[in-house]
Amino acid sequence: MTVEPLAMPTDSAAWPGFVTERSDTALAAAREVVERLKDGTERTPIEVLDLWNEGETAVANVAGFASFFAEVHPDASVRDLAEKKAQEAIAFVTERGQDRELYEVFAALDRDELDADAGRVLDHVLRDFRRSGVDKDDATRDRLAAISERMTLVGQDFSRNIRDDVRSVRLRPEQLDGLPDDYREAHQPDDDGLVTITTDYPDTVPFLTFATDREARHAVSRQFNSRAWPDNDPLLHELFELRAEQAQLLGYDSWPAFDAEVKMIGSGPAIGEFIDRIADLADEAGRADVATLLARAQKDDPSITEITSGDTAYYTELVRREQHDVDAQHVRRYFDFTKVRAGLLDVTGRLFGIHYRERKHTAKWSDDVSCYDVYRDETRIGRIYLDLHPREGKYKHAAQFDLVTGVSDTQLPEGSLVCNFPRGLMEHSQVVTLFHEFGHLIHHVLGGDQRWVAFSGVATEWDFVEAPSQMLEEWAWDADILRSFAVDESGEPIPADLVARMRTAEDVGRAQRVRTQMYYAAVSYVLHLDRPTDHDEAVRALGDRYSLIRPLDDTHFQTSFGHLEGYSSGYYTYMWSLVIAKDLFSAFDPSDMFDTEVAGRYRDEVLARGGSADAADLVAAFLGRPYSFEAFGRWLSGE
Structure with a gap:
């Protein structure tokens, strides 16, 4: 049919x-x-x-x-x-x-x-x-129903506040020194002679990476890290209390205990143990990373005594440029958005044995959106939408959303990639993000031919869902693959030796970034577990313990941390999944990234099975053994 x-x-x-x-x-x-x-x-x-x-x-x-x-x-x-x-x-x-x-x-x-x-x-x-x-008894069930209804409303308000709170900083034109020419061209002074920089990603990310004016960087970083403040603070308090009450009414010690029961990690306390384990593994190297950044910062200004959240991207970029001859502004000229999008489709099509047919005249919700049908041989297996540029009122981060959940012989899987990329040149980090998020979309489609809708698409345990996407990032780092679509204005492909230097430069700050991820994971876990009365104080304390990078004063990171709504206490998921992703990738030969036997087996044993088996069993079926920390440990140590 x-x-x-x-x-x-x-x-x-x-x-x-x-x-x-x-x-x-x-x-x-x-x-x-x-x-x-x-x-x-x-x-x-x-x-x-x-x-x-x-x-x-x-x-x-x-x-x-x-x-x-x-x-x-x-x-x-x-x-x-x-x-x-x-x-x-x-x-x-x-x-x-009930x-x-x-x-x-x-x-x-x-x-x-x-x-x-x-x-x-x-x-x-x-x-x-x-x-x-x-x-449970009638009164308890009634209360649980009321909690569920209220959590839905609070969660929607929380997300909406982040989506709608686009802040801006007004700067003098000279405070854009260091930014690429196309960025400066797109940010002309207004009638009063000042330039507006917003907290939307295409404005903020390049600014924090390239702007030489430290005061201006800090001003933009403060606004970015205080979105939805103060409106979201009381909502977070209420959300944490509601989740805790729900868990306790159901017989669990805490919300993390309730949430972890259906994940690979299995228990609430195991989340804290995992966070500490990874933080300890990255501690020594992470401190060395920060010392390197601080030493570089002090060359500019000897009075700088610590690296803050407004400095990290800038000085990481400087170290990469000066020590590894990798200039992100030079690199980005190879990544025109339109060519990157086409390359993404070519790479994933070849890897997974599928192809895409654009549907230019299909009705969509915005003219910015592109639509493709996905085929395996001559059989249409799904439809995807790519909504990749910012607009007013749109989701501010990057994510894949289900539009239709696939059911065999009943309905095709359909999903959309929602991102906020620039329309012209992209940073390579944005290319990696695009590959990552597309990994979720392809998982949704390839896993969408299921009899049971409960197992369709990305229906595995929630702390595994990032692993296939994190593994797909590897294809955005391969020189031969990048050269197939990364070309400059003259059509010259990105040099292989530049890609090699990019890979080496990517090691700069790796352990420090792992520690930062553990900081985010600790925020999501501890705020749910302890429900402190003062979120700012608790988040600062967690930063002191895990981050190695000091948050700027007068910021309120947690109110714009959208994952507190969706991932709740489980942001550890990203690092847990990365452990598995590195192990999955170990089955591939880096010299033959399109090996049809390995790629086909990965597609069929992991992606196409959706949630029809436990994630650990899917991984073991592909690897021929249980997953381990070994590949992750090699990656963390820079091997």
């Missing part, structure tokens, strides 16, 4: 009706499934699960769809509408998870009558009922 992708409105005025109709129809179908499951009809275990799968598909068609447009649609009224539809979906899932009559239908099933995949579905359904409080 032919499965068609989602058709979006061609008329901007039709968007409210489109969002409402798709959301309401799907939610009505999900409610109908619940009623049918409880109607007393005698069904076999597999018939019950097939019917449940219909309902889960309907829920996915509201949740992902609505959450996505709440973050990206250009019309604020459509974003608000999508938020409400996402709230309705979450409220339904909470209500369904339905004892429905729970009894599944509790009565004989697991021995199911195959391994269906049995895994049943195990997950029963687990999720328990984690929803189905076995």
Whole structure:
């Protein structure tokens, strides 16, 4: 049978009706499934699960769809509408998870009558009922429902505040000294003679990397690291308290304990142990990294006594330029956005045995967005959207969003990459980010041919989801691969020796960056575990313990740390996944990055299986052994 992708409105005025109709129809179908499951009809275990799968598909068609447009649609009224539809979906899932009559239908099933995949579905359904409080008394279930509803609203407010709070700094033109010519050309003085630098990524990242004026860098960094302050501070307090209460009502010691139960790491205390383990591994080298930056800073100004968050990018860039002959401004002339995007599609197509066909006339939510159908041989297996430039009201970070969750013979997987890149020349770090985020998108598509929607796409444990994306970053560092699309204005490819120096220069500050990641992980973990009354004080203390880089005074990093909403206490995930990513990449031959046997096996054993098995088993199937820290340790030591 032919499965068609989602058709979006061609008329901007039709968007409210489109969002409402798709959301309401799907939610009505999900409610109908619940009623049918409880109607007393005698069904076999597999018939019950097939019917449940219909309902889960309907829920996915509201949740992902609505959450996505709440973050990206250009019309604020459509974003608000999508938020409400996402709230309705979450409220339904909470209500369904506490339905004892429905729970009894599944509790009565004989697991021995199911195959391994269906049995895994049943195990997950029963687990999720328990984690929803189905076995609690009426008063507790009512309170859990109220908590869920409030957490949804608070989380949406938190994310919206970050998205909408675009700050700016007004600077004299000479304070842009050091910035690339195209950046300065795009930032002309206004009538009062001053230049506006915003906290959007295409403004802030180059400024902090290249601006020679330390005072100006610090001014921009302060604004960037105080977005959504003070509005998000009370929201964080409320969110942490709500999560803690939910966990305690369900019988857990803390929110991290509740959250970690369904992840690879397994327990709350193990998060803290992992953070300390990685921080200790990176400590000595990290301090040496900071000493190198400080020594370089003191050449400019002997009175500088410490490296701050407003200095790190600038002095890292200077050390790379002076010690390794890598000038990021020179490097960026090889990375024209349009060529990078085309190269990304060529590289991933060749690697995974797929190809893309652009759909130029397909209706989209913004003219900035490009659309491609994904094919394996002549079979369309999904659709992707690339929404890669900033605009007002749009999600401010970089992420992949599900638009449609794939179900075999029912609906194609569709997803969107949402980033905030410049339209002209890119930093190589932005190229790496693009490859990383595209890794999530390709995982969503390749893993989207599943019978059970619960296992479709990026449906593995949450502390594994970054590993495939982190591994794909390696293809943005290979000289031969880069030379296939990284060319300057004259068409000259990036020199291989420059790429080699870039790789060596990337070692500058590696251990310090690992320590910074552990600082972020500690913030997400400790704020949830301890729920301090003063977030600023707690975050400063965690910085002293883990970061090695002092945050600037009068900043409030946590209020703009969007991962506190989505990842909650689990930001350790990025480093946990990196341990596995380095091990996954060890199976590839760096001299043959497109080895069809290895790449095909990785595609089929890891990506295409979605969440149909535990992540550790997927990795072991590909590597032929359990994952280990060995490859990560070699990388951390610079080998």
